Amino acid sequence: MNDHMILELMKPVSALTLVAIGAWLVVTWMKVRHGYPLGGGKGQMLYPNSGEETIERVRLLTQENSQLRAELGSVKDRLANIERIVTDGAHSLDREIEQLRLKAN
Template structure:
């Protein structure tokens, strides 16, 4: 009984396509993150870095630090709001004010 190569062709095409897509994706990620690429003879080839890229990285780093500081401030404020809302005396004050509103 002969092996049907026609049934194997779509599987081989899918595996080959997946390998190519994976290689392109990993190469893109390496370039994006500044890792060296492999040259034709196995030597490391570093992506081109220019002054504009270095300046963009510097600005993004500064913006990241500012956003982290702002996030810390917001977390502190949220903790204070949670403390006030869950405070028992605050609830008691709300209930008293609600009862005063009904009495009038």
């Protein structure tokens, strides 16, 4: 191979390398910006935002999450009662209509 061919092959390889490095930089920047963990060299997860403010935010979000779960449980119970009332009422109404039909005949 002559030098000219090697230089021609190096252009797309170097362009692809630069694109890959640029994409990695963008992905890493987005992870840091949004608080996602970064992968360390040995597979461990590194969390970029672990300051006092972040810890307080996590605590507040955890508290809000448990309150919302309790409220959701309450709403599910109320919905189950409403469904029971509605379905029992419809069943009773069907029986009453059927009894009236039998009396009419």
